[in-house]
């Protein structure tokens with residue numbers, strides 16, 4: 001059974017004649033490596049196509065990208081707010097709501113975790129360097145494939161079981177983060193400065209968010225079967241497979 005997994009995309013316009021769809025290839029590689037098929041969903045898709053894809057899909061990945069518009073959590077823009085993409089916000093918020101209604105597994109990455117928090121009623125730091133005390137830089141200066149800071153995962157949590165460790169060494173490519181955690185989310189991982197790096201929505205079968213980029217570990221995935229980042233994608237795809245089987249049973 002090969003689950004079908006939707007991955008959201010952004011749009012790029014700079015230097016191009018028309019808006020283009022944008023997604024880092026590591027997302028596709030990381031989804032497909034454990035045996036799933038990735039389907040890209042864009043802000044250009046029509047709402048009825050979005051719902052059609054949700055009807056046949058078995059999982060959803062909310063990917064990284066622009067800052068979520070602060071109006072979505074009732075704040076005025078901070079001077080250091082980055083680029084926003086209103087069409088993408090609208091598409092992903094609708095998509096997430098419909099995926100949760102279907103009790104579909106959701107893996108929310110970086111911006112995706114921030115969007116998950118906002119969708120469920122939380123708020124964000126619009127700019128960590130100017131709004132969060134401490135000297136841990138969350139926009140790493142090291143190379144893209146390097147790990148930058150640690151994350152402590154709650155002991156005894158499902159995420160600790162998935163990662164196989166409560167002490168992770170992760171990458172960090174974000175200038176925003178969770179400020180007020182949504183009431184339906186639980187923090188399951190923290191950076192050294194206390195910032196939330198992993199969340200779970202325990203009211204749903206399999207909904208997790210991570211603030212780092214586990215898909216960028218895909219280069220090491222082939223060689224290191226025990227990598228926590230790789231284990232996260234394998235666990236997600238397994239949950240999507242189980243969701244697909246539940247869908248078949250409901251069909252009968």
Ligand code: MN
Nearest residue numbers: 138172191211
């Ligand atoms: Mn970080």
